[in-house]
Amino acid sequence: MMLPPAPAHLLDADGVPCFGRYTGQLNAFDWAALAPPYARGALWRLFHHKRWHYVALSTPTLFCGVAIVDLGWTSTAFAYAFDRHKGKIVASFSQDGIPGLCASVAPHAGGSSRFRFLSHLISIEAQPQQRYRLQLDCGHFGIDAEFGPPVAPTLLAIGPVAEGGSVHATQKSGGLPLWGSVRCGAMGYSLDDGVASFDYSNGLLARETEWRWASAHSLDLGFNLQAGYFGAHENALWLDGQLYALGRAHFDFNPDNPLAPWHVWTEDDLLDLHFKPEGARREDKNLWLAASRYIQPIGTFSGWVRTSAQSPKRIVAQLAGVTESHRSRW
Known part of the structure; x- marks a missing residue:
């Protein structure tokens, strides 16, 4: 199913969220006028409003993930570079920030986000003509990348959050043309002719949140799948410049051995893929107020996708990407 164009605003004139899946980007994500039954008090919003800006950079040699996260009462950021030939992370950065000082997450997907801690800096800057620049300077680890403009519509998903949350909205891009460089100590990598993608998310989430x-x-084929707190709202397929909705997703994997193969499929019979991990980024935190268990395997997907049950299957062969299993108390 192809998607309708995005509404002009996140909420309608009565403060009701414009629930659904759309193509296009919003210019503002603001929950202040949210109406009952989704409205919450100011103190609740302070502890439950979560925003993040994530960028993935992919080439045949290297995969990088970079995120700036505002948790309301604190902030954090991480970045890593995974050498696909060596099968290991060759540079990484992770840092919690001082509340209100270290992180600034954009008010919408077309905006700019920044994280600064001492001499370390990560910035995702919007450029003219729907282009973006990612800069990272974290000691031995550096990135200078540019990507865009989009070759396919951006996904906008707005929906309710089950079990203790309120509402959530996210913008996900398809594949974006990428160029630039990555510095990992004495090693240098080119990003030219690679593919980038971004995830901007903004919502009022539950204290306990879990997802896969x-x-x-690639530039002509891509997908985003989630199972957990947001249901099937953000499940989508990009194919040949068009964006299509996908049904509920299932993740068959071994939580005790996440580097074993995964099987990912959707109930509408439009996607069936097997994922072969090449390595992973892991991070477990157990703080006084919060805790998280996180693993993001990096690897390749093979199988098939299609745009309808009557359409021919498009073969997917070793498409680089990630899976993720995440549980947070935040």
């Missing part, structure tokens, strides 16, 4: 996620993109 999968994402992979």
